[in-house]
Amino acid sequence: MKFRTFGWVQNPSDFTKLKKTVQVFDPKSDQYKELTNHIVKNVIYFNSDRKKLQKKLDKNVSEFTYEELVGTSRNKKNKAPKYRKDAIANSLLQVTILSQSSKTKGKLYTDNWTADGFLRWAVSLNFVSYNREKDTFKITELGKKLSNSDDGSSQEMNILQEAMLSYPPATRVLSLLATSSKQSLTKFAIGNNLGFVGEKGFTSYDEGLMIDWLKSVATKEERNNIRRNIEGTSDKYARMISGWLVKLKFVEKHTNKYKVGINEYISGFQTYSITAKGLHAINQANGLSKNKTKKKFVMWEFLAISNKQDSEQTRDFIRTRRAKIILGLKHHHTISALVNYLKHEGFNMDESMLNSELKKLISFGLRIKIVGKTIKLQDNVFGICIPDQSFVPANADIYLENMKNHYRKITNLPERYLELLDVAFDHNRHQDFEIMTAGIFKDCYGLSSIHLGGQNKPDGVIYNNNFGIILDTKAYEKGYGMHIDQIDEMCRYIYDNKQRDIVRQPNEWWNNFDKNIPKDQFYYLWVSGKFLKNFDKQLKNTHYRTNINGGGLEVSQLLLGADAVMKGNLDVNTLPNYMKNNVIKLVI
DNA sequence: TCGGATGAAGGGTCTGGGTC
DNA sequence: TGACCCAGACCCTTCATCCG
Structure with missing residues (x-):
């Protein structure tokens, strides 16, 4: 079938x-x-x-x-x-x-x-x-x-509005906008919190990072390129759903300008906010009385989308597991009871994995209230029909899921960054990798971080008042060894930054660094999924040629470091101490 | 920009010749 | 002669950005 x-x-x-x-x-x-x-x-x-x-x-x-x-x-x-x-x-x-x-x-x-x-x-x-x-x-x-309604009639409008209020991703967008009613949201802010966050097919870029990137480029063409071409799949879904909601009068769209100099403005990303009508509609749909609550239409086919490297069996396994969770929630109101029920149904999940799945169902658009160990599905769901067939996920997918779950248990990192464990090994998603890496430095390390990309620029710059780091990311399936041309490239960036010569490098990417960083406080950094043995030579060679210190950071350490900073176990100002032209271990 | 449009990935399916 | 096998060509589904 x-x-x-x-x-x-x-x-x-x-x-x-x-x-x-x-x-x-x-x-x-x-x-x-x-x-x-x-x-x-x-x-x-x-x-x-x-x-x-x-x-x-x-x-x-x-x-x-x-x-x-x-x-x-x-x-x-x-x-x-x-x-x-x-x-x-x-x-x-x-x-x-x-x-x-x-x-x-x-x-x-x-x-x-x-x-x-x-x-x-x-x-x-x-x-x-x-x-x-x-x-x-x-x-x-x-x-x-x-089909029978008159075109443009209020009856037609009513039918569309009602249908949209049964569609969980749309109510999710409305709820996000309602919660932040004082501030309008970009497609990135919405996309970050929409759908099965942290899975392939639901990529989303950090809003602050995208705004900084837009501000950082010099020409109109470059800005148009970012506005037009750079969006994750979830950001795209967020834009489309918001667009539908605008047409249904639940949401308003706003244009924005960003200040980039004295009296100099550029047009920014559009933002969305909820209208009074939208707020009323979502409040009614979420009504306190169970009878008045709008039923949510969910099909088994909504519950996961195809993942390139995953087999279809994995996708369908996850769909069935999620469908069972939703059905289980109707009768089981504690985490442990639900874990037991799922086990009985043939799905072994521990609490942390179940918690993560529940959060994903929330960002999909279902209202699930989690208080301590108790859980409650607040929506009345209809339409789920599970195929009478069992699916076996691929071994590679089980391995990845277990690894992600391990990081869920030992860190407090946002789910979407756990996807780095996968992206870092997929060269087809190098842009994702660049943007997510820059994002985690900003979001979790609390540093300023600007994704640059483009010709003759490093992938990004990371800095605060005290130090600056030139960032390069490498997504290789089997790990990253030594690449002479990439040493050359990094050395060029280091010299660009040392000399800051407009003739030598007209794009002046170094202007993205804070102006007060001491000259001897610049470092280089490669981030990759895994470094192979001979990568060490690349680091030594780069140091020998430039006399600048730096290092390599594997994604596992990038994540553990982020968690340590967030928990206060690692002072981000000590990062330069780790730059010893080796593969860096931030957390042992 | 909005509202699709496009090239690509990669697993699935078909084909046709070979073998038993 | 027909069932079965296998490899390679071709196709389908689905992104993940891309663009007129």
Whole structure:
């Protein structure tokens, strides 16, 4: 059986198109008639696809398979295209959603990923239901109401608002905004606290770090690049959900300016705040009377998303475990009772792992009250259907989960930084690694930390009034050894910073350091998942060539050090003492 | 910017020739 | 002749940024 993912939606934003998506399942709707009479004939490329879909529409069929709805990515030769803009239309939703370039280029269909997004959106809001056995979709009673409502009517608005209040990630965003009602939030601040925090597929960047980065670059192009291109997946979800809530009048959007000099301002990241209407709605949805509390719609497919390196079995194992936790919460009101129940169901979890899962379910959007050892699910959840099948997680995933849990037990670090244990070994996520490393220095070590990135700049600078560190991060799957070119690179940064010669390095990245740092208090630092034996030579060589001290910090020590600083066991001002051109041990 | 668009990863599936 | 196997090509699903 095919297991799909719902609940997490990337691209869609237009409720008009959502309604059209729902109407594809309603033979009485205008969109269905349009498809039947014109669109399929004119836009579906291959005769075979056209015939197949037209036949169903002519019969007023209202249940379609994933393939008929989302289609695939094929070119005019019916092969997987090298560039996806060469893809032709081959599904109902592709031709229901006009592309962004419909007006400029006359392209009358979207790609399969956006089609998938609209289908996910419709399913996630309970307008369309999914049949797992048949891999088919059809309209729900709620979907029929939406389909039949007049466009732009208050009834339509009501249906959308009500549906959104049943969707946990949206109520999570509303709750976050309600809690910080005095201050509006960026997508980063929301993304940090949304979804299954600390897992792949839910990356989020630190707000302060992103603002500093935006302020640190010199040109408009660089700023546009950061504003346009740098966001974690959770930050993206936060932006999209906030955008929906703006359209439903629950949230307001604000533009911001940041001061970067005397009378010099740059435009910053947008922020969101809750409206009076939004506050009223979330208060009602969370109503004290159980009967009035808005039910939350949750499907098994919402409860974890595919992780690249993890097997699908791991994803589905986690989904089932989370579903069992939610169901267990209905009858078990202490941590130990829930641990026992889960054990009985075949899931061995200790308290710290369960606590972490509960926190993730909270950031997913369920209200779970934890007081001491007692727990209470405050939401009435419906829609969960667990497949009658057991899943076996991959060994590598079990190992990683146990390691993370070990760090949960011995540290008080925010969950999202535990993901460093994974990211540090994944070269595909080097940007994540850079930003998260800079983030932990800021967030947990309490230092100023600016992520730089880009050409001819180190990955970041870390400093306070007393010292400055040039940061470079290296994500290597099997550990980091010696790399001559990277010694050269670091030496260049060290000389850049020593000489501060604008002709030699026009981008002046060193201006990000505090101006009062004594000249002899600059250090270099490599951070990696693991250093191999010959890395030592790299450190000695760098010191020999520059006469500057520095070191290498493995991610495990980065985390333990962060925890020690937060607990007051390590004075951050002693960091320079560890810079002895060795691999550093902050905590033994 | 908003509202998608895009290239890529990597596991899944198909194909077709070889072997029993 | 057909069942089975295996490797490589091709495809599907899903990001994680990217962009008109």
